[in-house]
Amino acid sequence: MxxxxxxxxxxxxxxxxxxxxxxxxxxxxxxxxxxxITWQDVNIALQNVETAKLELFQSLNAKAAVN
Amino acid sequence: MWARTWRSLISAVFLGLLTIGQQASADELTNQFESIKEFLVDTVADSQRVGAATTYALLRDNLAAFRALKARVDQATRIDDMIDELSSELDIIASNFEQAARLRVDYAAHTTQSEAQLAGKRRQTRDAILALDRKVAISQLELQQAQNGTITDPERRKIIISANTSVINSLQTQIAIWSQFEKTQHRLASTLQLSTRKVDLLLFVLEKNAQVYREAANTAQLRQSVRLALNNLQALGAIEGTLADLAASWQEVDQIIGEIGRTELGYVGS
Structure with missing residues (x-):
């Protein structure tokens, strides 16, 4: 060895x-x-998530209208 | 001549001891004041941060997932073709919300502990005020005795009156500062309670989100329709008011903490 x-x-x-x-x-x-990171930052992050969710729905609705 | 010298010496020693006693006691109270101030600042900083970083990271992941889904929807020719992707993304989103919602219990425990500790500090503050009140009473008694002519030596009487008047003025200044401090702590406790309730409400929103997204993910797993799976998610849209309130309430807490940070315990004549 x-x-x-x-x-x-x-x-x-x-x-x-x-x-x-x-x-x-x-x-x-x-x-x-x-x-x-504070809860105020979390608050903003959640607002951004909500906005992203709404944008997703807008895209879905637009796509559904085309289809 | 010797008698006069002795009197002067005894008077100087008396005044010196009175001053040293006041100084030692004042230092103790200054330390206590600074320690309570530090504790309040730390407690608020903790309440603003405990669990926030983890929740923030989970929400950032959900934000990325929503954006990825939107990009996929924009590119897709038929939205139902992306049902598999939607199913897995909704599962991730629901899991992240569930993980964040679990922090609600820890945050509630932290809040309960902080509130009890803040109440303890207010009790300490009130005790300090009571101790100062007792000192004022002792000095006032000595002052009255000197003014009533109980002390026959005029030189000694003059020193006692002058020393106790100065001590009482100093103590009353301290009492005013401690009382203001106690009022500010009371205001802080109620504002902080309001702010932590807003955080609890936010975590409650996440808890409800978790349930809704979990059911949406379950619907998506049935592999039928993207719109069918996402339809019920729109119900959770109206939380903007809650979110705006949370930011405002923490601003108020920060303001009070700023006031506390600027408060100094000044000792007049000690």
Missing amino acids: SAVSPLHKGVFFLLALGIVLCLAGHRYRTQQVESQ
Whole structure:
């Protein structure tokens, strides 16, 4: 059984470091976003959903009129 | 000569102790005032944010799904050809609404806890006012005793009158600030309650949306007609008023928090 070479060790270390940094970055971004979004933003998002829903109905009605 | 020096020394020590006592007590109250202020700001910030990011992300997904459906409808030659796509998109939309609606219970629990904590802070504020009232009473008693001539030494009497007058003025200023603070907290509690109810109403709308979209998705799964599946969704159109109210109520909460942030506890003569 061959021993793990220093090169492999280095690659594994860098890979592990990269994963840890990615996870930490993701967590940081999530926390930043969570700290910024308020219920007023949710309110606006719901208004946009309602508008998108109405636009969908308009398209459906227009298509139905053509068909 | 020695007697006069001793009198002056004792008077200086008395005045010094009175000032140190007032200062120590004032520092304690200042810390308490700042701690309550900080708590109020944090509680409002939490109430404005708890669960919001998750709900926001789910609604953004639904927005994307609606836009994708519209684009598909615009491109389709026969809308019934897209029934499969509609079925899967409605399923996603319903799931997102259901997931968002589940946050209603957590938000209600958070609101109940915040309201209890805010009530606790108001009690602390009232206790601080009572403690200051007691101090005023003690100083007034000393002042009256000095004014009534109970203290025979004129120099000492003069110092006691001057020190207690100053202390009473300072305490009354503090009482005025704490009382105003208590009134602002009362206003904040009722406005925050109104705003959190609006959030609950919004989550209730999402809960009802979830039920309606789930049934629409079930209809779409029958693979008959796109219009048949979407027809009942139009019933939930009139929620604009609710949404406008929510924004206005939170603006009022922000305004009160701004007032609280600007309030400072100034100690006159301590």
